[in-house]
Amino acid sequence: MNIGIIGCGYVCDTYMSTWPQHPNLVIRGVTDIDPARAEIISKLYGLRRYASNEELLADPEIDIVVNLTSIESHTEVTRQILQAGKHVYSEKPLTMDFEQGKALVDLAREKGVLLSCAPCNTLSDTTQTMWRAVRDGLVGDVRMIYAEMDDNPIYLMSPEEWRSRSGAPWPYQHEYEAGCTIEHVGYHLTWLCAMFGPVETVTAFSKWTLPDKTDAPLNPKDTPDFSVACLDFKSGVTARVTCSIGAPWDHRMRIIGNQGMLSADTYRHYQCPVYLERFTKLSMNARKSYTVRNSNLLQWL
Structure with missing residues (x-):
């Protein structure tokens, strides 16, 4: 499973700390609205840095995108990922609005992709x-x-x-x-x-x-x-x-x-x-x- 990550803030390091436990997961690269943050994560973990969300989403090798952006960005970034026809795993909360959440579920169903959200402690x-x-x-x-x-x-x-x-x-x-x-x-x-x-x-x-x-x-x-x-x-x-x-x-x-x-x-x-x-x-x-x-x-x- 090839993964792309959008969002290189605080929680990104938490996710990356668990990566060694899942050798079947391939992280293709990362991007962030702040190029400096993306560069730091790219160098620290030896990953490709994409110049933008659009460049990452255009990569046909990426199957699923992990949305680790700030809370107010979750809805729009997840919508972009779904529109690109890729599976989504979003950091919590999925959205701050129930109707927006329903719209994302409907969009995922329309695109035939999976939409999931943290936490996964179940x-x-x-x-x-x-x-x-x-x-x-x-x-x-x-x-x-x-x-x-x-x-x-x-x-x-x-x-x-x-x-x-x-x-x-x-x-x-x-x-x-x-x-x-x-x-x-x-x-x-x-x-x-x-x-x-x-x-x-x-x-x-x-x-x-x-x-x-x-x-x-x-x-x-x-x-x-x-x-x-x-x-x-x-x-x-x-x-x-x-x-x-x-x-x-x-x-x-x-x-x-x-x-x-x-x-x-x-x-x-x-x-x-x-x-x-x-x-x-x-x-x-x-x-x-x-x-x-x-x-x-x-x-x-």
Whole structure:
């Protein structure tokens, strides 16, 4: 599979760090609206630099294009890729507008190409292990899910100074403007919908809780930085998903059935251990103990 990359900013280095794990993927080259950034990535990873999006899209050897541009550029760049008749994998979010997203899906169908979007953690060893355990009935009938996406009070961690391997700054202003829900909830929605199907109703609350997180100008300035949603799945399962950038790091996934619970510490580590706790009278009473609550080993026993 021959790949072209459009966008050579901060996240490009993250993607490139995983390339050695996929020797079947051939990266034909990169391009960026900023030629200097494209040149840096080209030299650092030994890749061809295309002069423009148009030149990259005109290369008949490229099968799929990875869209790593800034959030506000995702829709238009993805549209250009689809119009060129190439498959797309876009960094999240696919778009910031639902109707634009539908239009891209329709265009991909018209062109006979595949349209996909990050994140892909549903394919991780951790998520696949949890899914198999659900299918095998190890926790009985699944009744509820708790999914956490608290990503630390990042405004206290000097995100203005974060740099990627190639020296690209982390686009903290774009992250704040898009908001932690749009940026992060997909990490949980992907595996939730894969396992439990479509959602019928959503009850949600969000709020702008950190008006002092930066002195930099934001547009809009009041995008919510906290949200909580309760999802009622058509399959009968209920899930609660929480997102924030103001609470300490918590990425836990917990699937709770009528006979036990599956849990993993994070979606981010694709080989994070999965724990199975079977419910018994003894285990439920033991959970009242502080020692047991703070020991995965004792909970497992």
